[in-house]
Amino acid sequence: MSYALPKSWIAPLKAIVFALSLVPLARIIYAILFDTISLGANPAETILHMSGDGVIYFLLITLAITPLRKLTGWNDLIKFRRMMGLYAFFYACVHFLSYIGFDRLFDLSDMAREIVKRPFILVGFAAFVLLVPLAVTSTRGWVLRLGGARWSALHKAVYPIAILGIVHYWWLVKRDITWPVLFALVLAVLLAYRGFKRGGRKIRAAS
């Protein structure tokens, strides 16, 4: 139960996904330049929210690729995983830069104090820092350099990163936790699938 698209379709499809993934950024830039009113009365906050949501969406998409591939048998999906992961990192950079710029006015000592003082900022910052080595080692060269087993052990860090990201969101909302709960449920399903798979393998190996 596996199928593949014609090889010649992959590159154009990648280009389309690449462009679609830039839509949130394009919306932000367009709004800043030509249409600030569409960002509401607090444009900086809207940009923080849009980029933060972008991180969570792309992390969840990245984590959904393996389960989807196994469930559907469409193995080409794996060819999009690195791009999705890098977009998660890209929107994390936009989010982080918006925060230190708009909120902390590029005052790094002030930022450091805030990170230490506020748990929700600390976990968000930790998630961001942990993403950096994953982004750096996302190339084919680094896979070879590290070796497949070590590389994939390192990249399992995406699980705690996703958890930290959603904890960050959960802790920052004032009262209404609807969205963080929904994201947490999706993440729980994606992580549970992996636990279930691994458990299944162990049982088969034992028998």
Place this chain on the structure above:
Amino acid sequence: MPRYSFPKPKGSEITPRDVYLNRRHFIAGAMATGVGVSMVGTARAASAATQPLTFKQGAAPVLSDKPTARELATTYNNYYEFGTSKGEPAHNASTLKIKPWTVEIGGEVAKPRTIGIEDLLAMELEERIYRMRCVEAWSMVIPWVGMSFSKLASLVEPTSKAKYVKFTSAARPEEMPGVRSRILDWPYTEGLRMDEAMHPLTFLTLGMYGETLPNQNGAPVRIVTPWKYGFKNAKSIVRIDFVSEQPRTAWMTAGANEYGFYANVNPEVDHPRWSQKHERLLPAFFASRETEKFNGYGAEVTSLYSGMDLAANF
């Protein structure tokens, strides 16, 4: 995503700041010629639900910043009864029926009474331009229309047992979608110490930008205490009680470690979520305005708190 959908005024509907400010000359001129304040309505097309008001210029500390555009102040609201995002109140609040509306005033008073909104609107109104500082570290400058709360209090004659004032907002699940979920302990309640309530700056507010309040801004009547964080300014008030004990407010119930009874704007008292040293004067991108103690109204209100530990009584 609902959180990004701000009601988008057409370019033609946006009042240029100078037009809004010039409106004042318009009114002054109109009054001088006896035409009256119907001119207010012609200076800017009134939105469907709000009505122009008659008022005089009130005495309030003059601010260096110009008023925030009306379109921003009426589309970016914390009003959880209509949803927890900033844009939802403007989308959802039209369902609130503000006619008829009465405010029940009771508790430790000699003359309890129920007063209709039309009676409040018939009283002498004034405009006050106040800075509004939200606990979320943003601020706006808003021209409110109303009267000192003490004027209303004098109608009911509070007794010596009245130590605090408790405000209760409307909570109508059929008209307010947010009230159907237990985001806060409805109805929304707020309170002030008696001397705070009777302070001339404490403003019983019936309008903004020269007209009655839009629903999303707390129509038809709310309270505004400009030296306190915005959540103290209870909206759509249906009950006012003069009480002997400090009332427990909705936000104290939600998180007593974050939201205190006093909630005075104070850059020296940190909040677990937001640094209060700076604020974003909307619609600015950068949070570069230094927050002033008592939101800049220190000269007027500092004496209310002499000898009090403001960090403990946050």
